[in-house]
């Protein structure tokens with residue numbers, strides 16, 4: 333038997349077979365991911381001589397949260413992937429809902445992190461020149477305060493727009509996966525699509541700044557795709573509540589109306605803790 337063909341990381345979101353492999357492939361658990369706050373398992377998924385590594389998060393392993401209904405995180409991760417696909421930016425690795433050894437859950441293609449991307453840093457104020465966007469001051473230790481910054485990077489800027497649309501309540505540094513071929517993926521989208529504003533992210537560097545022409549065009553595409561009966565609206569309807577689909581539409585409309593990146597509204601802690 334020849335060695336299974338691996339899915340090349342370069343084209344993970346463009347690979348038309350990836351979602352099918354994830355949805356229909358045979359899932360074998362290799363181990364538990366230790367740092368995960370929910371049960372997250374590293375698996376191999378195999379189908380018709382192709383195989384890939386993936387993350388499987390069974391619904392049964394979801395830790396209850398006060399502000400999200402129980403048993404809904406896996407579907408929210410898939411919904412975030414669906415919106416990412418509709419943007420054409422390919423920011424979320426292919427993600428599906430499926431059955432597995434511990435019951436229904438989400439399966440997401442594994443991304444090998446690589447490359448040199450410096451996305452976050454703690455700098456002294458005078459070091460924070462062009463190339464960095466300020467997030468806020470952080471106490472490093474008792475007598476040193478540093479500026480927490482993220483890179484002024486087009487990939488992060490797209491992700492900031494996606495996060496605003498999906499209302500991501502937890503965009504921390506460890507959820508940014510740069511690859512050796514220069515792509516960037518965002519992961520861990522279980523706490524998204526709440527009907528109330530919960531945007532909590534490190535990517536505040538563009539807050540209040542005009543959206544790029546590209547982002548405005550993408551948001552118009554999303555608005556059409558979210559119209560009643562349109563493809564994205566139909567897909568989301570199977571994953572989140574009607575009120576949450578309406579709220580998503582409203583966030584897209586608000587972004588288009590303001591033409592700017594959102595600013596923290598002050599009611600919700602704007603930065604995830606810990607930030608990485």
Ligand SMILES: Nc1ncnc2c1ncn2[C@@H]1O[C@H](COP(=O)(O)OP(=O)(O)O)[C@@H](O)[C@H]1O
Pocket residue numbers: 365367368369370371372387425440441442443444506507509519520521522
């Ligand atoms: N698709 C993926 N590709 C590569 N690494 C991943 C992927 N999904 C999760 N991980 C790794 O597993 C860790 C735990 O996953 P995460 O999605 O943060 O789980 P939790 O829902 O428990 O917070 C991440 O911090 C990351 O290191």
Ligand SMILES: [Mg+2]
Pocket residue numbers: 368369520
């Ligand atoms: Mg996590």
